[in-house]
Amino acid sequence: MAAVSMPVAERRGAAEAVARRVSAPWTAASAAPTVSLDESQVDTGAERGDAVGTVAFEGVGKVYRSAAGEVTALEGIDLAIPAGRIFGIIGRSGAGKSSLLRTINRLEQPTAGRVLVDGQDIALLDTEGLVALRRRIGMIFQHFNLLSAKSVRDNVGLPLLVAGVPRPRIRERVDEVLDLVGLSDKHRTFPSRLSGGQKQRVGIARALVHHPEILLCDEATSALDPETTISILSLLRDINRKLGLTIVLITHEMSVIREICDDVLVLESGRIAETGPVWKVFGDPRHEATRALLSPLTRDLPEDIADRLRASPFPGSETILELRYTGVDGDPDLGQLSTALGSRVRLISAAIDRIDGHAQGRLVLGVHLPPNKAKQASCASGGHLKVLGHVAGDD
Amino acid sequence: MSPAMIERLIGAFFDTVAMVGFSALIALAAGIPLAVFLVVSAPGGFVEAPRLNRAVASVINGFRATPFIVLLVALLPFTRLLTGTTIGVWAAIVPLSISATPFFARIAEVSLREVDKGLIEAAEAMGCRRRHIVRHVLLPEALPGIVGGFTITVVTMIGASAMAGAVGAGGLGDMAIRYGYQRFDTTVMIAVIVVLIALVSLVQATGDAIVRRLRNR
Numbered sequence: 202m203a204a205v206s207m208p209v210a211e212r213r214g215a216a217e218a219v220a221r222r223v224s225a226p227w228t229a230a231s232a233a234p235t236v237s238l239d240e241s242q243v244d245t246g247a248e249r250g251d252a253v254g255t256v257a258f259e260g261v262g263k264v265y266r267s268a269a270g271e272v273t274a275l276e277g278i279d280l281a282i283p284a285g286r287i288f289g290i291i292g293r294s295g296a297g298k299s300s301l302l303r304t305i306n307r308l309e310q311p312t313a314g315r316v317l318v319d320g321q322d323i324a325l326l327d328t329e330g331l332v333a334l335r336r337r338i339g340m341i342f343q344h345f346n347l348l349s350a351k352s353v354r355d356n357v358g359l360p361l362l363v364a365g366v367p368r369p370r371i372r373e374r375v376d377e378v379l380d381l382v383g384l385s386d387k388h389r390t391f392p393s394r395l396s397g398g399q400k401q402r403v404g405i406a407r408a409l410v411h412h413p414e415i416l417l418c419d420e421a422t423s424a425l426d427p428e429t430t431i432s433i434l435s436l437l438r439d440i441n442r443k444l445g446l447t448i449v450l451i452t453h454e455m456s457v458i459r460e461i462c463d464d465v466l467v468l469e470s471g472r473i474a475e476t477g478p479v480w481k482v483f484g485d486p487r488h489e490a491t492r493a494l495l496s497p498l499t500r501d502l503p504e505d506i507a508d509r510l511r512a513s514p515f516p517g518s519e520t521i522l523e524l525r526y527t528g529v530d531g532d533p534d535l536g537q538l539s540t541a542l543g544s545r546v547r548l549i550s551a552a553i554d555r556i557d558g559h560a561q562g563r564l565v566l567g568v569h570l571p572p573n574k575a576k577q578a579s580c581a582s583g584g585h586l587k588v589l590g591h592v593a594g595d596d
Numbered sequence: 597m598s599p600a601m602i603e604r605l606i607g608a609f610f611d612t613v614a615m616v617g618f619s620a621l622i623a624l625a626a627g628i629p630l631a632v633f634l635v636v637s638a639p640g641g642f643v644e645a646p647r648l649n650r651a652v653a654s655v656i657n658g659f660r661a662t663p664f665i666v667l668l669v670a671l672l673p674f675t676r677l678l679t680g681t682t683i684g685v686w687a688a689i690v691p692l693s694i695s696a697t698p699f700f701a702r703i704a705e706v707s708l709r710e711v712d713k714g715l716i717e718a719a720e721a722m723g724c725r726r727r728h729i730v731r732h733v734l735l736p737e738a739l740p741g742i743v744g745g746f747t748i749t750v751v752t753m754i755g756a757s758a759m760a761g762a763v764g765a766g767g768l769g770d771m772a773i774r775y776g777y778q779r780f781d782t783t784v785m786i787a788v789i790v791v792l793i794a795l796v797s798l799v800q801a802t803g804d805a806i807v808r809r810l811r812n813r
């Protein structure tokens with residue numbers, strides 16, 4: 202915890218500065234709650250300035266009270282989500298991910314602390330202000346939540362219809378967003394006739410129809426097959442790049458975080474376990490919860506080696522080394538590695554991944570070398586070296 | 597059956613259609629707002645008002661617990677006040693619609709309650725106000741169930757209208773009782789029953805067809 206608290210505080214300070222800067226434009230926006238469909242608004246954060254779409258949590262807590270008793274879903278959440286990034290939230294079931302996400306558009310009211318959207322404390326908004334806020338925040342859901350009684354076009358256009366936008370403009374904008382999500386040919390279809398992936402695309406189109414600055418995704422791909430998941434994720438990434446909006450997404454799948462997120466927050470029992478850039482958190486997980494979540498992605502030692510592994514060396518034994526790369530060490534330099542370790546280096550297993558240009562993962566090597574010599578080698582190769590044990594050599 | 601009797605049968609048929617038709621329209625117009633109120637004011641609904649909710653629910657239960665024939669008689673003064681008479685089609689519409697409204701409201705309530713909470717949440721998240729949620733989410737999504745419930749209500753009202761006949765409202769039920777039961781004219785009675793069966797079947801089939809279309813899009 203101590204290790205992460207400082208950077209969080211730093212970033213929070215930065216976000217507050219950002220929040221102060223944007224507070225004026227926001228007030229202007231709230232004064233005119235009807236959506237404007239000006240051409241100038243059609244795209245990108247670049248024109249809005251890059252500070253629109255920040256979220257900050259200050260000591261946010263949430264306690265659910267019911268007949269069955271109290272459940273503390275969130276406690277002491279201090280966090281800043283920068284504008285224009287894809288921010289992932291991960292954690293075990295019941296960790297409080299949905300509760301946290303839903304405080305951003307006030308579907309859920311925190312019982313402690315404040316949630317600031319672009320510097321504005323959203324707890325202070327009246328009904329008008331809340332409606333205006335929600336029109337700046339799109340949301341998509343695991344089960345899509347499309348209206349079965351309305352066609353695709355009417356589903357996507359509904360947010361505009363209730364905002365009083367004239368019909369011809371709704372049509373134009375609906376065409377635009379359906380194009381964007383690749384469903385231009387499905388205007389008249391009803392949701393029950395769409396595949397899961399297509400339904401989620403409609404959901405995304407509906408969420409984007411108001412030109413939001415933030416998009417909230419609660420397990421948006423959990424009901425989809427792997428291939429469709431990938432297509433939806435790449436759509437989200439495109440949207441993030443093209444429109445410059447902030448995306449906050451919840452997922453159970455580490456692979457989703459690795460695929461598209463810039464930053465990640467690991468929640469554990471309603472508290473922040475750790476947070477930071479994905480490559481950092483994944484390359485060098487510091488919290489047990491993160492490791493547990495990552496474990497499906499990390500492979501164990503190959504069985505044939507693990508079975509024969511002994512703690513101490515013996516005559517003719519081969520030393521099994523593990524080299525870990527956490528993303529700060531640079532790429533594994535195989536040339537240097539073999540020079541340092543001598544002529545016989547056996548690569549037993551390798552899992553090196555690249556996140557945001559940072560190599561991370563693990564190499565397992567077999568060497569015929571005294572362990573103390575191996576130490577020097579690790580310095581040369583950049584990774585963190587560990588002697589796992591010794592096995593009988595093959596020859 | 598004599599031509600006069602056939603003419604009487606046709607007249608009775610139209611009396612029943614008018615009685616049930618008008619009462620059903622009133623039940624529809626009053627029942628849906630009642631049902632919406634019951635759903636949104638219930639605990640967990642988006643305009644929570646538990647006390648008022650309970651009060652309205654008790655009144656509805658009271659009307660539903662009272663046997664129709666008792667309600668019919670008990671409402672006579674009210675009927676006279678409203679229509680100036682206690683006999684005939686117009687007088688029958690008062691007790692019929694008053695008894696059908698709570699019945700239909702309860703059925704519609706069930707359909708409204710079954711609308712996925714996720715849809716309401718999605719609507720809130722997109723900036724819908726309460727009235728938008730009722731208009732664009734609750735009612736359209738519950739529509740198949742509401743139409744099905746309305747069909748049941750109309751069929752039940754056709755049955756109840758026969759009892760209204762007992763206080764001189766006219767219609768098919770009145771005719772069946774007067775000729776079939778009191779004068780043992782089996783032919784007339786069977787003819788009336790056949791017409792009633794046809795009417796009920798027609799209503800049910802129409803309702804089912806609409807529901808099927810709504811569900812199948």
Ligand SMILES: Nc1ncnc2c1ncn2[C@@H]1O[C@H](COP(=O)(O)OP(=O)(O)OP(=O)(O)O)[C@@H](O)[C@H]1O
Nearest residue numbers: 265267272273274293294295296297298299300301
């Ligand atoms: N409306 C509610 N009333 C009472 N308790 C609730 C409510 N919503 C959530 N909780 C509780 O709060 C805790 C956090 O729930 P939350 O839905 O935020 O978790 P989550 O991380 O999204 O879980 P999952 O991955 O299963 O969706 C859980 O213990 C849950 O039981």
Ligand SMILES: [Mg+2]
Nearest residue numbers: 298299300419
């Ligand atoms: Mg959840």
